[in-house]
Amino acid sequence: MSERTSQSALRERFESIAEDRTLQDWVIDLGPFALLAVLMVGFSIASPVFLTFSNLVDNVLRNSTILLLVSLAGTFPILQQSIDLSIESMVGITGVIAAILVSDHQFGALALLAAVLAGTVLGALNGIVFAKFKIPSFLVTLGSLSILSGTALLMTGGTSVPYRNPGVRQIATGHVIPGVPNLVVWGLLVYGAMVFVAFKTPFGRYCYALGENENVADLSGVDVDRYKIGAFVVSGLLCGTAGALLTARTASAAPGMGSGLLLQSIAAIVMGGTALTGGVGGPHRTLLGVLVIGVLANGMNLVGIQSFVQDIVLGFVVIIAVAMSMDRRKIDIVK
């Protein structure tokens, strides 16, 4: 009896594996690694500067950190099959808040903390409207994208807000670890924390469950609304961090300083392996997508490809990456 059942179970399993484990699954799992390796080898050959410590750390990593933070922010809603489109203006407004607090109110480094807090509160508002009023996150955050960028423009009169405070700058540009800018250290610390959150906390686990099937989570007794709001709180918190650090790095903030990050972050998240259909991937994989974009931009600079062409290349990379990583099993849910 047991042999019989286990045999048929085994047969079924192989049947489903044979059907499901396609080339595409391997592409999703290993694709970002392969792409990264190809780019690195290619650029090393094309440019002698590429594979040097100072280029990799000071250029590739440092220039990727803000994108990393914003992409980690976007990962949690996407993991839940929602999306946060407001991240660009979230970075802008929190950066502006930080800069104003430093330049006009002598907050010093505390201003950066205030920016993080502001991001968290704004994220919570996004989440509450989304979860409690049952408005699709796409629409809620599309609205707040516009609201927040308008507010940031109002606060600054449309100009950038510079400040003089070397101490605040040091937080991002100093070198606690010799040779490594603090900005990169912050980025990696946040990355580690988010990987921990995804795998060790109930919140992280529920992100996967909600992304796979919210109904099942609900009928398993999960307080669904709470964790949906949670994803946007985390998103806001990380965007606030990105806004604060970007302000610290550049000694000024402009309402539009987050522009371009949305597309790049979605590209990084999806390329990493977190499908827009939710439930698979996670923050640990997002780093891969960020590195691919960072290496691509840096390498193209080194070989002297002009920036307009770079935009075109990035656009193609995004489309191809998304097309290859779409989770076929759940494709019928994608709208």
Add this chain to the structure above:
Amino acid sequence: MVANTASDAATVEPTGDESPRLRVEGLSKSFRNVDALTDVSLRIRTGEVVGLVGENGAGKSTLLKLLTGIHQPTDGRVVVDGEPVEIDGPRDAAQHGIAIVKQEQDVVPNLTGYENLYLGRIPDYARGGVIDGDRMREEAQQVVDDLGIALDVSEPVESYSFNQRQMLEVAKAFSESIHTDNPVILLDEPTAGLEEDSRDLLFERIAELRDQASFVFVSHELDEVLEVSDRIYVLKDGTLVGEQSSEEATESSLQQAMVGRETADEYYRVSRQRSVDGDADAVLSVDGIDRGDDLADVSFDLHEGEIFGLVGVEGCGKSALGRVLCGVDAPDSGSIRVRGETVEAESMSEMVDVGLGYVPKDRKSEGLLLYQSLPMNISLPSIGTDRVTDRLAGIGSALALIDHNKEVAMTEAAIEELDIRAPGVDTLVHQLSGGNQQKVVLGKWLVRESDILVVDNVTRGIDVAAKEEVYRVCRDLVEDGVSLVFIGDELPEVIGMSNRIGVMKKGRLVDVVDAPPGDKPTESELIAEMI
């Protein structure tokens, strides 16, 4: 044990003069060297209804997929009207006169019945790019009327009941293959989830349509297969192990061929039914529950170790009651008390905290994270409890962290206790058979140590052996002090399992019938009160 049934094959009916409508010759299919189907030969004559039975994984689905061209055979061939054919997908199959009514309903809810019926052929009804909706609707209505199905095809499908959608599927299969004479229609568990009336209606139609079509009828419900079919093929582990004429076959002869053994008389393990002290305090008391049009003044008590069955026709409110008990839907009025304490839950999470668990009717869309692993599923209700998480000492104690070792150990214990057949803990649950999937849903609440379970059609769509296993698990749970509200559409099952049976009708609990071992009510006694 199997050998004797296997040798019964062939020579069931004489005939032989006419060539069969559809012949399958030595059909085999392997997936990566694992044989899903081995050397299967069978034939379907014009106007015949052929049953196809077997446990999950026996090869029924593979055979159907080969016949509809979803898979290509590794060996053997399909012969239609004496001509060998290669079937290249479902559309091609329809060209050869083979159409399928699938288990999962393939309907687009926001389109009308007639648009669904002709979904793949809408361009045929367009002139100059404009759809002639009237013609399409009229022809569709004609198809449906000819089949004797009561449906208004101009209504959107989302307004149809489950039964009506299923009947639409049948009509669709007909209309797709109608341009060939005598189509062969494959019915893949067409009665799953159907109410008795609709089922009878479907069987009537099948009988009437035999002069227009042949049928292959696949079902887990052996009584239905016996009722509908002329001959029955039995598959086991990918091979054909028997062919029985329905005059000679019985449920137990089929079961014996499928499983390779006699089924125990004690299918429902009635001897393990616990005696319940009706005077003791109830673990769950429901008092005067009203909810919209679904429920009216429902009251009953559930005692420790009791299985309280709930039966009634579709729309009687038994499933709605289950959802209210679990806090998924809130009642308009009335009270629910758990062990004497009134609970006013606004969500299921609050009911889970006081000990309830829910096994929903549709395990695939409501019970399981299909593309996640066993631990992910089994621990889902328990995340945040110390069964899965650790708390740091001191200042971090507010933070619960998932302990993966605990989680895997807990999953393995559940796999052991429930006898879940999975290749490993990291198996994704969609790879499991239906019976094992249902055990995973039960495992979620076993691990959560819920002591009141509301189960809705707990054996729906799973095979005979898996059903028995689920009954065993229910009896085990009851022995451990768990109490069950057992909602079911299959009366023999509810009768066999329950201590008492509540009969629902139009949202009211019209009667509660005692069902002690040896003095169980009959199906007809219950039906009389249901309608």
